Amino acid sequence: MIAKVCGITTSEDARMALDAGADLIGFVRHPASPRHCTDLAGASAGIGARGVLVAVGDGIRPMIDEAKRNGLGWVQPYLPTSQRANAATHAHAAGLKLLLPWPDAPDQPPAEADLYVWETAPAQTGVHGGSGQSHAALHPPPGPFLLAGGLDGGNARERINALMQDQRNQCRGADAASRLEASPGRKSPLKVQTFTSAVHAIPL
Numbered sequence: 014m015i016a017k018v019c020g021i022t023t024s025e026d027a028r029m030a031l032d033a034g035a036d037l038i039g040f041v042r043h044p045a046s047p048r049h050c051t052d053l054a055g056a057s058a059g060i061g062a063r064g065v066l067v068a069v070g071d072g073i074r075p076m077i078d079e080a081k082r083n084g085l086g087w088v089q090p091y092l093p094t095s096q097r098a099n100a101a102t103h104a105h106a107a108g109l110k111l112l113l114p115w116p117d118a119p120d121q122p123p124a125e126a127d128l129y130v131w132e133t134a135p136a137q138t139g140v141h142g143g144s145g146q147s148h149a150a151l152h153p154p155p156g157p158f159l160l161a162g163g164l165d166g167g168n169a170r171e172r173i174n175a176l177m178q179d180q181r182n183q184c185r186g187a188d189a190a191s192r193l194e195a196s197p198g199r200k201s202p203l204k205v206q207t208f209t210s211a212v213h214a215i216p217l
């Protein structure tokens with residue numbers, strides 16, 4: 014399965030995550046987050062197609078521009094629900110793939126994506142994205158997804174295997190941020206390696 018390590022802030026951590034086998038590496042652009050990457054160009058230098066720009070905002074075009082400027086392959090946009098419907102069209106037109114955040118919350122209109130991140134809802138955590146909190150897996154995305162929310166190398170397999178069978182069939186991997194940290198914004202090499210190895214060992 015795919016292992017995405019999210020919330021990388023430095024080139025050292027990016028290289029370490031790649032060496033640990035991370036398939037996708039997320040760079041968060043959101044000043045309110047402890048994982049906000051202040052120097053995206055420096056942190057993501059040489060990462061290329063495996064790099065994901067994770068951004069919170071109103072409008073996907075600036076996010077696409079920033080991902081392209083830095084040579085990243087994916088965009089993970091936190092947009093108002095009303096703007097999610099056309100996000101895939103815009104990303105694909107720019108040659109990017111779309112990893113669409115899908116909070117575990119009811120009544121979301123469908124929105125196309127290459128892959129979804131099924132994560133804990135801001136209504137539960139009070140923040141966008143990384144919180145270290147799991148969710149109840151009640152409101153799955155409408156397509157293949159990475160499971161997220163409080164995951165690490167010690168619980169990813171168990172959480173994925175606890176999904177309903179039809180959800181399990183759509184699960185392509187896992188995404189983790191806060192529980193892989195040594196300190197806010199910096200990753201622990203051991204925790205990253207344990208996570209990537211555990212996720213890669215889960216059969217599709």
Ligand SMILES: O=C(O)c1ccccc1NCC(=O)[C@H](O)[C@H](O)COP(=O)(O)O
Nearest residue numbers: 019046142143144145162163189190191
């Ligand atoms: O990680 C953040 O602080 C963050 C801030 C704003 C938007 C997105 C963010 N993270 C996105 C992710 O993909 C996280 O890895 C995912 O939600 C899981 O987080 P965690 O529960 O901390 O493992």
